[in-house]
Amino acid sequence: MTAHDWYVENRAAYATRVLDHDDARLFTSHLKRCPDCRAAVDTLHGELAWLPLGARPVAPRPGATRRLTERVLAQRRGWRRLVAPLAAAALFPVVGGLWLTTQRRIASLETAVVARDQRARALQDSLYSIVGAERVMQQTIRGGGYAGGLLLFYDEDTHLWNVGIHGLPTAEAGKVYQVWFLTSRGILPGPELHPDGGRPVFVTFRLRPADDPIGAKLTLEPVSGPDDRPVGLELATVRF
Numbered sequence: 001m002t003a004h005d006w007y008v009e010n011r012a013a014y015a016t017r018v019l020d021h022d023d024a025r026l027f028t029s030h031l032k033r034c035p036d037c038r039a040a041v042d043t044l045h046g047e048l049a050w051l052p053l054g055a056r057p058v059a060p061r062p063g064a065t066r067r068l069t070e071r072v073l074a075q076r077r078g079w080r081r082l083v084a085p086l087a088a089a090a091l092f093p094v095v096g097g098l099w100l101t102t103q104r105r106i107a108s109l110e111t112a113v114v115a116r117d118q119r120a121r122a123l124q125d126s127l128y129s130i131v132g133a134e135r136v137m138q139q140t141i142r143g144g145g146y147a148g149g150l151l152l153f154y155d156e157d158t159h160l161w162n163v164g165i166h167g168l169p170t171a172e173a174g175k176v177y178q179v180w181f182l183t184s185r186g187i188l189p190g191p192e193l194h195p196d197g198g199r200p201v202f203v204t205f206r207l208r209p210a211d212d213p214i215g216a217k218l219t220l221e222p223v224s225g226p227d228d229r230p231v232g233l234e235l236a237t238v239r240f
Helices: 003-009 011-015 021-031 035-048 066-132
Strands: 135-143 146-155 160-166 175-183 186-193 201-205 213-222 233-239
Touching: 003 011, 003 035, 011 035, 011 066, 021 035, 135 233, 146 233, 160 186, 186 201, 186 213
Parallel strands: none
Antiparallel strands: 135 146, 146 160, 160 201, 175 186, 175 213, 213 233
């Protein structure tokens, strides 16, 4: 859904003056810049102009007979009896459209709240883990047009390693970000990381107790490179 779709969906609501004050003011400002919406609203105003029946009654012509006058008045009363159902029929799609628009906005807000709560809980869990960790390592990574970093910490309660990168661009085709652990027995491959150029990426994993590392590094490796040693561009190195 684009930003303009909201204005398209609410044209009838604006024309019938059922938008709240802030939305109506926003729509009025939009009409100054959008000839399509302005034309659509003018059309709606023309189609709905008869609903209030606000025209002043015309007096019978001088000299008209009593029968003619009564007939005209009877026809007018019959027309008025039709006004209510006709007005209801005309307003039904407008009210239905407003109801659907309101339901969509409520569903969208509910989805946004759930997503926000999930992100908040995930962030809270990550912060608790970092605060309680005995070993926390980080290093800034700068390159052409970006500035990011590497974060690595060990959770003593769960015996899990956590590594994350942030602010790094998506790896170019044929390459991948790779974490390596430096141990007394040599270098061990860690997890691959796949940032999308936006949100930080975190990975949690476990190492064998015998593989207690003394450091780690982050490299940009070719996908077809060897699995047991780094051969690509080294981006960061941390020591524990």
